[in-house]
Amino acid sequence: MKHVFDDQNLVDSIKKSKILLVGGGGIGCEVIKNLLLTGFSHVSVIDLDTIDVSNLNRQFLFNKSHVGESKAKVAANVAHKNFAHGEHIDVKAIHNSIQSQEYDVSFFKSFSIVINALDNISARSHVNRMCLAANVPLIESGSEGYFGQVFTIKKHVSACYECTGQRQDQRTFASCTIRNTPSLPIHCIVWAKHLFAQLFGEDDPDNDVSPDLSDAEVASQVNELMKEISNDKKPETTREWAQKNNYDPIVLFNKLFCIDIQYLLKMVNLWEKRRKPTPLHFDDLAKEHFTCQPSSSTSSEVCNGKTYSKLKDQKIWTIRECYEVFSESLKELKERFNKEGNLIWDKDDETALNFVAAVSNLRSHCFGIEMKSKFDVKSMAGNIIPAISSTNSIIGGLITLQAIKLLQNLKHETNDEKLPNNSFEDNAIKNNCKQIFLRKVSLNRPNLISSYELFDPNPNCLVCSGRVPEIDITLSLNEVLMIDFVEQVLFKKLNFVCPDICIDGTAKVIWSKDEADMETEEEREISKKKLMSDFKSLKNDVRLRVNDLLQDYSVLITLKDEKFDLNENEGLFYKIIINEGEIKTESKNKESTNEIKDEAEEAFEKTKMDSSKEDELLRTDQQCLRTNELNDISKIGEIAYEENSQEIICIDDEDEEDSEDIMVMAEYAGETMVTEVENGGDVETDNSCDIIEVREKRKVEENEGDFLLKKRRLD
Ligand SMILES: [Zn+2]
Known part of the structure; x- marks a missing residue:
């Protein structure tokens, strides 16, 4: 270690410092490994979650036998066994919520650095406030698909997590959009999930699926519309109605996609400026065009001259198929509901997913909205932000580098409130720690990683400005x-x-x-x-x-x-x-994905003004990459991804004679596809595939050499 850092003080403080890692998931697994390999000797990891099968593709410290166990405990044990070298290495696991009252300011004060590897805003905000209260530096991180971000928060020195204003966790939709006037596939998916809850789940009036008369747009018509309902005896819930009809798929189908749609059509105000929905009756299903594949859904596609057949879950069902899946899943869910009582919707529950995929597509069809494959419905309905192991691995490396930089600059080992003699340390942190973005490569932004000076604290921040907002x-x-x-x-x-x-x-x-x-x-x-x-x-x-x-x-x-x-x-x-009081600055309010992009773009725009500074930033990028190579992220800089598709661009532009063709191996549901890419060329694989290897062709043939990128998992 001394050889690597060439600074005995740093080596000592790495050994001595106590790190709190909040989160033992995708990024957490990477960080705990990196910390131990770097020589950190006191690491505590806290996580409330247990290990799920769906974590195993990227949270590489876990394997099948760990499913159901505490993430914190398994991560601590496996990492200690594999990566801790030397004596007196202390890895503590805490299986609990960081928001629990046990973890008060004095708990936070007992650490030199806190690292956030979390996946939700509420816990991030809480740790942010605790670190400000305890005056402990916090390294905040996040990843979303191919994007990622790492930055250091130090009280009064740099912007805190909440300086950029209110963040929104998930998108919510107005009830009248869901019930009366959907215009996007997600609206129909939300409606289908509500229908699932109405029929089989916990009773929740917020999840009503029937036409919404409280919609302001139909206010003038309410009396007339109400009359029709009161003729129809006592109002009953969707579930009562379905039970009365013994969940008959044809009766339910006609009510949901024909009668209710006809009723919506009577709310004439709604359709003055919107496309009218078309009722769909069961008797229509026999018509020929409802049994054909929609034109957008071909069963195979051509990729690099080779034809791959599309996988089952990526096909878009015909209307007839939607009905069949609806009918089958309805029958099975009814039986389960009668046996087990209330069901909870889960994207990994095949029948529940089939139900939502079929129902949402039937509703989309009625409203002339694009239909979606079961695979797409799964990711939209499960609110799944794709998690990619290589993104987490880069972010994990960058976090570790920031932790080392922090230690280099934390000269005063004191957690006292800000003292005048700490200004030296504050400046050192401000000058050395960075705000780092991982984002897509484009012509004018050739680097995967960009780093910028830490943002200043927002004087109007509700949390770190020091005044009571x-x-x-x-x-x-x-x-x-x-x-x-x-x-x-x-x-x-x-x-x-x-x-x-x-x-x-x-x-x-x-x-x-x-x-x-x-x-x-x-x-x-x-x-x-x-x-x-x-x-x-x-x-x-x-x-x-x-x-x-x-x-x-x-x-x-x-x-x-x-x-x-x-x-x-x-x-x-x-x-x-x-x-906001007297101080006014530009207020920012962004959603999380855009935020990462926008901040990077904004910062990039600023640096473009000053080309010498840009050169300096680019140099920093290259240094980051080089240092990353030490961190088991071998040569990742040579491969770039395009956002939202799995396009791999080989950007190795070395001399012709050295150049190598690249082989990309991808996997989906157990099927493996291999594609060759010329040096400098690119390949687009199917969006749902999991890329498992990227390797130089010659080396594959000779069965030797390094993988450029490979999923790593320990046995
Ligand atoms: Zn703040």
């Missing part, structure tokens, strides 16, 4: 339940974990997480039903102080009591206005 929240006190305010606004929107709500200026606690946790089952049932207006002190213009003792974080909220139409507010029952 003031927020106005508008909602209707007479209609909103306290539990919804706490769960949707405080937990989900503002990322609190353990809040107390007081009237500002008094010590009177109105609601407290601790107290709520102590309630008996009976008390909880009562609390659940309390409206905000049931709390006497909650009135228009009241100022609340919400304080999270665990996160050491407070927000002042002024409540504005006002009724408004939820449909005009994207279905949300509250509106938030953040009072």
Whole structure:
């Protein structure tokens, strides 16, 4: 190790420092291996999850025999066994949530560096706040498909995780879009999942699938439309209705895709500017064109002169096939429901997936929306962001490099609040640690990895600016339940974990997480039903102080009591206005994927202004790649991917005589395909394939040499 780093102080601090790794998944597995191979001797890994079969393709510390076990424990054991060399190497596993109250500020203070390898915003925000409160540097990371990002957060030195404003976890859709006017495949998929829940799952009125009369666009017609329903005896739930009809597939089919669609057509306002849906009756299914493949779905495709047959799950079903799958899965789910009770939708449950794929495609057909293959439905319905092992492996390498750079610059081994003599350290961190992006290669951006100076803290940040932020929240006190305010606004929107709500200026606690946790089952049932207006002190213009003792974080909220139409507010029952005070900067609000791209592009635009700086940045890139080679990411820089397709471009432009053709081996569902690529050429494999090897052709033939890229997994 000394030979590699040539700096005894650094070697010592690597050995001495204590690292907390939050997350033992795709990136976590890479990081723990890298840390141990680098010589770190005190690593704690915390993860709440257990190992699932679907993790095994990329979380390489795990194998089949570990399924169901704690990620943290297995990762710690396997990594220790394989990568720890030398004595006194201490790898701790914690099988728990990092958001648990046990892990307070003093717990965080006991570490030199915290590393986030998480997959959700709520936990990331929490660790961000804990590290700010404990004044411990945090390395934040993320990957999404071929994109990735790593950056260092140090209190008052660089931007924190929440400096860029509110982040959104998942896309949600207004109920009237789902129930009345879908226009995208995802709308029909969400509707199909709701139908599954209505028929076989836990009863949830939010998941209603019938035409929505509360849609503001049909307000003028409501009375007329209601009349029709009241003639039809008592209203019944979708499930009651289905049970009454013994889940008869033809009856259900006609109701869902014909009668309900005809009813929607009566809401004439909806179709003034939209394409009208077409009802689909069971008797229509025999018609010839419903038994043919849609033109977009051919059963084979040509790739590099060779023809590959498309796999079963990638074909788009005919309408007739959709009905057959619908009918079969309905029958099987009914039997399971009668035996097991409520079912939970799971993308890996073949029958449940078949049901959603068939139903969503039938609905798409009615609304003239593009139909999707079962494979596409699976990834859309499961909210699956593709996770790619090589992206995680590069990100894992970059995190480790950032950790080393941090240690080189953390001269003062103290966690005290910011002292004047720490400004040297702050500058050193600012100058040496980087904001790093992994993104697609294009002509004007030839490098896979770009690094930039850390962003400055946002003076208006709700979390790290040092002042208590003031927020106005508008909602209707007479209609909103306290539990919804706490769960949707405080937990989900503002990322609190353990809040107390007081009237500002008094010590009177109105609601407290601790107290709520102590309630008996009976008390909880009562609390659940309390409206905000049931709390006497909650009135228009009241100022609340919400304080999270665990996160050491407070927000002042002024409540504005006002009724408004939820449909005009994207279905949300509250509106938030953040009072930015006197300091004003450009506010940013981006969704996660775009954010990664946009930030990189923005930063890139800035550097283009100054070409000497760009050269410097490019040099840094190359250094990153070279150092990465030490980290078991061999020669990965020679292969580039295009976004959203598995296009591999061989960008090795060495002299003609050295050049080698490349072989790409890809696998899908056990079938292997091999494609050759000329040096400098490119290949596009099927989107759903898993690329398993990229290798020089001559070396494959002679059965020797390195893989340029190969999935690694330990036995
Ligand atoms: Zn911040």
